[in-house]
Amino acid sequence: MNGKHPRVDPGSESTVQSSSMDIRVCVVGAGVVGLSTATLLQANLSPDVSVTLVADKFLSDTTSIGAAGIFWPGLHFQGPTPEITSRWLKDSYDHYKSILNSPEASIAGVKELSGYHVSNNYPKVVLDEMFKRILEEYRNCTPEELSTLGFKYGTFITTLVTDCTYYLPYLTRKFTSHGGVIEDRHLNSLEELSGKYEVVCNCSGFGAKDLVGDSIMTPIRGQVYKVRAPGVRNFYFNDNDTFIIPGMELVTLGGTKQFDSYNAEVDKYDSLSIWKRVTELLPSLKDAQIVREWVGWRPYRPVVRVEKERMTFDGGRTLKVVHNYGHGAYGVTSAPGTSMHAVRLVKEFLDEPKAKL
Template identity: 30%
Template structure:
């Protein structure tokens, strides 16, 4: 074995986990089949909010840990891709949220004049909205500054990584369905439309829990992201033209100026949902190595990324002991 840790998977979960490990003094390689801009993370609308993720008893702590990181990163949005942006969660009530909500500064019930027609309840919040192409590049640079290395490499089994490191961390998202033989993993397909922003400065979301349709728009630099869908068990990656038209129409009912916005592109991605919720646990590998799982984050990978990275890194620390090189610190 030539190193401490190999993290497999190059999306936001893999990158943040690798950063936490590298900044604690570990020797870290990150192996990824796809470039960061080709992962599901790159497609995400990326509003911080615990959405479609279990188990609820742990999600709150993971989400808040990540929120604190993003709040610091928002001081330099051009570099990190993180901004604090106000908006409305239509149809949501504070009483329906977990204890974590009390620790989100400024989160409150929306006033009647802040709600679109047809909604009688909602929440106002100023929370992180993350420009994922920029943020993924920032994560990669932070990992490299901490001494981690990135390798474009697909694997057929975790044994390939276990031959080269004492600990292997599985951050492969839907790939864990085959690599970890986990049939609890299923895709939840999301489709987006990118348009020129007609002047919208606040985000909006409304989730229809009774259907696969959601309605949201997120103002990102140079574009407005419109969504969306939550189609369970759907593996299609090609955007559907009819779905795109429906997304545009739903968003335009909230903000009519969206109807005339010029379309810049279409995106589709597969959220890695898991029936039993996020899996963060360790298991032995043949030859004395350790495999740590960190996958199944559903629609909230960005929201819980740093909290889950710390949890996975803690398991690695138990196996590896204190790093000989001491702790490295990357700039926030």
């Protein structure tokens, strides 16, 4: 981690006694969901609460770092109810929009981006009514636009991009500058945190499959190119998981959505397929400079898990846990909203009267 944030030895007493604060809360996981939760806890809890973040992967080692970061909720992104799902997305969009309208936008990696969702085969795919209700600009393409693009159906959309190569360091600096402590530590069980923290937020992403035994957690393998193509000003979505999304410096070209695939290596056949699809969609990309290829496992769960649990371990030890994981391909899109929900659940736990001895 190269000294980018403070760490403590997980075997040291300073792990839980380094602060004079009385109430201790822990966040597990340092991807976009974990860091969003940690910073929002700091912003919404009383000053006598200290927040520690525990993880064994940071910044460039996280799944979040490879995300294109576009605010784009897919139709299979689901919370426990449609109302909660809608609230998560609206809260997330408003959160990013507030950053966009602040002096921190450029250092946080948040920018506005317009572009096209097009298809020659599926007219219903290019229109998402829930997404449309959130955004300020979402319209059908004009006949002239469709003719220029070479497609039958399409929508023109203005949304936001949050580039995690900027955003994760931004959140990390924000967290540590407000007194947050980071532990570089691998956990085999949340039981290891019992007795040390009043509440633990489990934002472990795909790691929840082993950490809390969530057997329905499934990887959706994504492979992308990161290229330099300064002439690309708009985003493009097309059929077969084809997308072109400009970030702050690089353009993300993709992609794949391979359900239940544990292949962590770049696949040459996927590379050929992606390159063929994106250059057919936007021929000027043939001149793009390839910076790297990237593979990650999106942590998919049929219903994103944001809920409270009182865990009991052998010997009677207990732990109050707020889960916040299973966002699939929509971690960046939904992280602020689900994290706000998680913060509310943490406050409910902390507001409970303590049992008298």
